[in-house]
Amino acid sequence: MSTFNVNIGIGNMDSREHVYADALVDTGATYSIFPEGFLRDVQIEPFDWTVDVVLADGSQTTQRIGPAYLQVMDREAPCVVVFGNPGVFLLGATALENLGLAADPVNKSLIPAVVNGRPF
Secondary structure (H helix, E strand, O other): OOOOEEEEEEEOOOOOOOEEEEEEEOOOOOOEEEEHHHHHHOOOOOOOOEEEEEOOOOOEEEEEEEEEEEEEOOEEEEEEEEEEOOOOOEEOHHHHHHHOEEEEOOOOEEEEOOOOOOOO
16 A cells, blocks of 8 residues: 655644644554644643554554644544654544545545445
């Protein structure tokens, strides 16, 4: 699968003002991951609990998570994000779902998602 970056806005839930950064689209990641220092700079505070995160190399770590307000293309939505290591800007599957977007790996872009409406 090919990888690609998109420009996203990241803000806190109160002001919804965004700081923009390029992020790697990773549909294999559940949550989006951004540097802890960056998230704190835009006044995003973590919840009082943590989650176990399995990294791409197979190692496992415990990370804090918190609420962010993301903007991608012409869409905005609240999303849970992981407080990660410096330099890591990763847009994960739950944010894409919250924003109603899907990855198009052939054209290296994001497209509107088709939602499955079958009840069972």
